Amino acid sequence: MFKCSTLKLFPCIALAFLLAVFSVRGNVLAYESFNLNSNQDILIEDFESEDYGEWQVEGEAFGSGPAQGALPGQMEVGGFRGDRLANSYHGGDDSKGTLTSAKFEVKRPYISFLIGGGGYEGETCINLLSGGEVVRTAEGTNTQSGGSEQLMWDSWNVKKLHGKMVQIQIVDSRTGGWGHINIDHIIQSTKARRVVHDKQREFEFSSKYLNFPVKNGAAKRWISLFIDGEKVREFDIEIAPEDPDFWVYLDVSEFAGKTGSLQIDRCSTEWEMGFDAVYQADSFPGQDNLYQEKRRPQFHFTSRRGWMNDTNGMVYHDGKYHLFYQHNPYGWKWGNMTWGHAVSTDLLHWDEWGDAIHPDQMGTIFSGSAVVDHNNTSGFQTGSGEPLVAFYTSAGNNGQWSRGEPFTQSAAYSYDGGRSFTKYEGNPIIGEIAGGTRDPKVFWHDPTNKWVMVLWIKEDIFSLFTSDDLKNWQRRSDIPGFFECPEMFELPVDGDPARSKWVVYGASGDYKLGDFNGTEFAAETEKIKYEYGNCFYASQTFNNVPKSDGRRIQMGWGRGIKMTDMPFNQMILFPVRLTLHSTDDGVRMFANPVREIANLHNQHWRSSEKLVRPGENPLSDISGELFHIKAVIEPRGADKIEFIIRDTAVSYDSSAQQLSCNGKSAPADLENGKLTLELLVDRMSIEIFAQNGRIYMPMGVDLTGGPKSLGFSSEGGNAFIESLDVYSLNSIWLSE
Known part of the structure; x- marks a missing residue:
């Protein structure tokens, strides 16, 4: 008292x-009351040095110092802080080792750390040692194939150890799959930093979109949407803990008036944004600047948001060209394969209708094709409209819902011109054949009155299937020599239908010519090189183009054209018309930009019958971003002639008769001493066509940082311009 x-x-x-x-x-919390700095974390180790310093290293697994992200053979590692982390994948999953820290005093109620890798208790783990005994432990999250190399927060409550001297021990004593551990940013903290599992949020859907913040390199998390207890969407996303790089959206308009439950598999208690920042609205962040972004191509199709690759399901129907494509709606990188969808009436201006076919229990949605079932052979038609029928690969082991399931082939149909699709209840229409069988291309064969499917089976084998009803398929024969994304069609030679040839090609575009009797393809040539650029892959041609048009129109993926710092990534190459022509080397397939390009022409500069001497530039007064250039040139005495497109050279070596751009080259023999060139110049590409389409060289190149000038030069002698037309082009997105 x-x-x-x-x-x-x-x-x-x-x-x-x-x-x-x-x-x-008690003493521990009383200690916190007296500690004036108790709200500050104490760093134990951030692994930012080149070596482990005072840490004791045993075995080979951790190497001689912290890793800078993923090690050779390892999946991408994310979620760590700074540039380095402790990673026991040195030498792969079969190496073993430990890291043990120096002793330190427990001064905070929690020890927190970022952890990932194998989830094997006592074998791939981090331990807290007191008196040489394990008093706390935690392991990674993965034990099955697949998984993610993302680090997440975890914490130990160490209040009862206050004031004691302890050590951290990181252990990898396991071999085989997920036999490694990743650790970073070990701290003493005043609050726990943990992972919350299966957190849910309820939404009454009254708006068009759910908006999600994305941070490239953040930990990937699985998001699921449930309506009336049924899972209707699932995807992974690099959800931003703070400062998102961009926002993506999930269109929920089909669920209007319903209540949905949004669930995340794991989230950190320390995130300021992330899952809690998801909101619904009738617009998405960045929509006001849509199609005006710095690296947005202005006459090539790109998706509003996310990654895109292979063209899929290309079909003409009811006045519209339908372009489907492989799409990750929720991230800048490949993943969550879904069929995106856009339509055009002129092959130039595209209206993105949104995602058409979504992943399900059978897997994500890989590449395929679409047809118009004019005669209702499938029985899918119930009204007056002809059904659109899409064929795709259900990639079972690429979706969270069904890991380990096989690759099979499926169908979906639309009654409303492609606005919505219903998956066939009898899927799969073709069961598992080999581990990765995929990419069904379907077309109608008039002479046999049957549907034909070309399917990549494995290695270098395509197989041909036939069907009467688009549901039941019989395997007929094989075509060797091609890898994935099959395409097959008939073209007249030199415009003569009596001399037609069948063309077969795979993802690279290299093709064979031959004959097709409805069940077997008889090749008449070896594989012939199609294109010489740096970005062409996985193209497809439109089915059902009217006979009155008669064109075979191809669109491919502009692979590797990275849209750095943009909310979208990759693009589709400009549509080309394919034709067969006789040459000195035999019949060859030519590619030329579709004639509709002329509808984008704006200003026009023309030069003809002009001699160009070394040092002269007849294009010096022209500048801009978007161009269509057509030229007929005689090199004459020039060793080299060259177009300079905003600092990027398109060159022709007269003695070698070789065309080159950015390290790629193509043989281009002069015809009557002349070189014919056609160039399509956009912000992220230059598509080169030479000798009236005999040479096709699509080049991905970022032109956004260079000058807007054009140049033409002659070296070593004079060149003669027979004709040179330069057109500036209007954007397909923005009104002038």
Whole structure:
């Protein structure tokens, strides 16, 4: 019992409170009350040095120092802080080792750390040692194939160890799959930093979109959407803990008026944004700047948001060209394969309708094709409209719902011109054949009155199947020599239908010519090189183009054209018309930009019958971003002629008769002493066509940082311009 005067009342009250804290809460929490810096974390180790310093290293698994992300043979590692982390994948999953820290005093109620890798208790783990004994432990999250090399927060409650001297031990004593551990940013903290599993949020859907913040390189998380207890969407996403690089959206308009439950598999308690920042609205962040972004191609199709690759399901129907494509709606990188969808009436201006076919229990949605079933052979038609029928690969082991399931072939149909699709209840229409069998291309064969499917089976084998009803398929024969993304069609030679040849090609575009009787393809040539650029892959041609048009129109993926710092990635190459022509080397397939390009022409500069001497530039007065250039040139005495497109050279070596650009080259023999060139110049590409389409060289190149000038030069002698037409082009997205 003690006494206080009135003047000393406040200090006495404070002292009484502190005594109560000691008696009720114990020494650990009382210590926190006295520690003026108790809200500050204490760093134990961030692994940012080139070596492990005072840490004791045993075995080979951790190497001689921290890793800078993923090690050779390892999947991408994310979620760590800074540039380095402790990673026991040195030498792969079969190496073993430990890291043991120096002793330190416990001064905070929690020890927190970022952890990933194998989830094997006691074998791929981090331990807290006190007196040489394990008093706390945690392991990674992965034990099955697949998984993610993303680090997430975890914490130990160490209040009872306050004031004791302890050590951290990181252990890898396991071999085989996920036989490694990843650790970073070990701290003493005043609050726990943990992973919350299967957190849910409820939404009453009254708007068009759910908007998600994305940070490239953040930990990938699995998001699921449930409607009336049924899972209707699932995808992974690099959800931003803070400062998103961009926002993506999930279109929920089909669920209007319903209540949905959005679930994330794991999230950190320390995130400021992430899952809690998801919101619904009738617009998405960045929509006001849509198609005006710095690296947005202006006459090549790109998706509003996310990654895109292979063209799929290309078909003409009811006045519209339908372009489907492999799409990750939720990230800048490949993943979550879904069929995106855009339509055009002129092959130039594209209206993105949104995602058409979504992943399901059978897997993600890989590449395929689409047809119009004019005669309702499938029986899918119930009204007056002809059904659109899409064929795709259900990639079973690429989706969270069905890991380990096989690759099979499936169908979906649309009654409303492609606005919505219903998956065939009898899927799969073709079961598992080999591990990765995929990419069904389907077309109608008039002479046999049957549907034909070309399917990549494995290695270098395509197989031909036939069907009467688009549901039941019989395997007929094989075509060797091609890898994935099959295409097959008939073309007249030199415009003469009586001399037609069948063309077969795979993802690279290199093709064979031959004859097809409805069940077997008889090749008449070896594989012939199609294109010479740096970005062409996985193209497809439109089915059902009207006979009155008669064109075979191809569009391919502009592979590797990275849209750095953009909310979208990759693009589709400009549509080309394919034709067969007789040459000195035999029949060859030519590619030329479709004639509709002329509808984008704006300003026009023309030069003809002009001699160009070394040092002269007849294009010096022209500048801009988007161009269509057509030229017929005689090199004459010039050793080299060259177009300079915003600092990027398109060159022709007269003696070698070789065309080149950015390290790629193609043989281009002069015809009657002349070189014919056609160039399509966009912000992220230059597509080169030479000798009237005999040479096709699509080049991905970022032109956004260079000058807007054009140049033409002659070296070593004079060149003669027979004709040179330069057209500036209007954007397909923005009105002038």
